[in-house]
Amino acid sequence: MMKQNFLYEVKTPSSAPSAREFSILIASRSADALTQLKSALSLMPVGVKINCRLISNGHSDPLHGLEKLPDLLIFRVGECWQAELESLCARPVESRVPMLVVSADAQAQAMRLSMKAGARDFFPEPLEDGELLRVVDQLYRESKDQQSTLNTHLTVVMNAKGGSGASLIATNLAHQLASDGQRKVVLVDLDLQFGSLSHYLDLNPQRGIKQALENVEDLDSLALDGYLARHVSGLKVLSAESDRLLLSDEVSSEQLLQLFRLLAKDHQHLVVDLPRQIDLITTTVLEQADQVVLTLQQGITYLRDATRLIEVMRRDLDIPDHRILVVVNRYDKSSPITLAEVAKALKHQPILTVPNDFKHVSESLNNGMPLLEIARRAPISRALHGLSEEIVGGKGKTSSGLLGKLFHLVKGD
Ligand SMILES: Nc1ncnc2c1ncn2[C@@H]1O[C@H](COP(=O)(O)OP(=O)(O)OP(=O)(O)O)[C@@H](O)[C@H]1O
Ligand SMILES: [Mg+2]
Structure with missing residues (x-):
């Protein structure tokens, strides 16, 4: 029988009535990476619900079998990044969710495949201080803005x-x-x-x-x-x-x-x-x-x-x-x-x-x-x-985005 992926909640949402909560799924085959990413997001507001998924079965797709898709997927890919990202590329567009990819391997091919899978950004490890939090907060605010217009x-x-x-x-x-x-x-x-x-x-x-x-x-x-x-x-x-x-x-x-x-x-x-x-x-x-x-x-x-x-x-x-x-x-x-x-x-x-x-x-x-x-x-x-x-954004504070990172990598900056 196939082993079940381990899904656990990191932060309970506030019980106060509020706008619809924003759910983030952090998925990886590495428990250490999950812990690190979870702590990198510890300053997100309470209205944000963070789940972690330790992928431990034969599926590479981090969204496989989920009843409800998250509002944002943070996918930390490992050595098998190719198979992991390809499993997301294979998903029909309507069942994809906004995604950020974190990878130990920053080669251009991994970034290209991330883009193909629809990633909004790509973070090579080690993460810079506050870098992931800034981008996640920005996506959270964009989603809140859309709700509240x-x-x-x-x-x-x-x-x-x-x-x-x-x-x-x-x-x-x-x-x-x-x-x-x-x-x-x-x-x-x-x-x-x-x-x-x-x-x-x-x-x-x-x-x-x-x-x-x-x-x-x-x-x-x-x-x-x-x-x-x-x-x-x-x-x-x-x-x-x-x-x-x-x-x-x-x-x-x-x-x-x-x-x-x-x-x-x-x-x-x-x-x-x-x-x-x-x-x-x-x-x-x-x-x-x-x-x-x-x-x-x-x-x-x-x-x-x-x-x-x-x-x-x-x-x-x-x-x-x-x-x-x-x-x-x-x-x-x-x-x-x-x-x-x-x-x-x-x-x-x-x-x-x-x-x-x-x-x-x-x-x-x-x-x-x-x-x-x-x-x-x-x-x-x-x-x-x-x-x-x-x-209005300061210098060097905003992420250059996936395309910019790929461009720098190809140029060798
Ligand atoms: N950098 C500054 N140099 C010189 N004077 C200043 C400076 N900043 C503020 N002031 C003067 O200090 C006074 C108080 O400033 P301001 O009215 O902007 O404060 P506030 O925090 O809005 O106060 P309030 O509590 O009344 O709303 C004003 O007369 C203002 O012109
Ligand atoms: Mg005043």
Whole structure:
């Protein structure tokens, strides 16, 4: 009788009601490889269910006999990679699933066959730190985006303590992103009580987010455009200024998501200035975010509050560390609180910095002009440019993909 493959669950999904879970199957003939790959993915959110399959019978097909196909297959091929990959090539296209291949053997032939079998990426061993996690997280987010149809890039800026500089950074970051003209960007002020972003850009919005939220059921993306203020750079702003305070319990998370979905139809990037509080509104936005920029300054109370906030993000909101960007604003290298100390307290690195620049920041606020227009070459503008580059993918962070790897291998780089 044929031996059964060994299928075991690594992580139990949260019992909290959530969107449909994302299932990953890691399959290999090597138990050690399964353990290593499983631990490489230990930082995935709880909504992700990971199963391991130790292949120990005559079948090479890692999906053989499964009742339900996973959303993603991570296939670690061994010495018999040819037979293993060919078994997947033999599958009808409709019964294949998105796949990543991990292999001890990085020769071009193995990569070619992986591509033929439909692999999205190929990882030669040893794996680089965090490399697999980044790609898996990206695929997970793509699948979540498809479900929630929030198909845009969402960056959230939040301060760890009042006055850290979140609004200044959100505004100038959004302006930098919009200024290269490559993408349509909206800056959203979610500080529904004390929002004041339009001062940074000298805008005088007639309507804003509060009115948009009240009417969201009746809006389409064209009508919503009438609620956005326009800056000469092309940046649009959904402002929170108005005579009326809006309390967070007056807004449902479904209303907010509906508004974001409408914005996402016409814009490739949303930058949100989020007030420092954890409620239904802020958690809804944080959960959807591609990146969370957490701002603080060098001070004991900033450090203490930032440590608590980053813990809440990790533990309660399941935001993996690689989606969090920590920015020390008004950075002073002679401060007794060094970057190494910030990294240690927050258990996070790297730490990005934005310098203190009273002169240009005051000028920017007094004239309602973004920093790029006031002082393009000033260190503060450069630092914000660096942050915007980090946000849109950075250099060397994204995987070059299977085709790129194959190309390098053939070229012998
Ligand atoms: N790098 C900097 N150099 C000089 N001044 C700065 C810098 N960053 C922020 N400021 C100033 O510090 C003040 C607070 O900044 P900002 O309003 O952006 O903080 P915030 O974190 O959004 O605060 P709030 O808790 O009120 O929302 C503002 O007057 C701003 O212009
Ligand atoms: Mg603010």
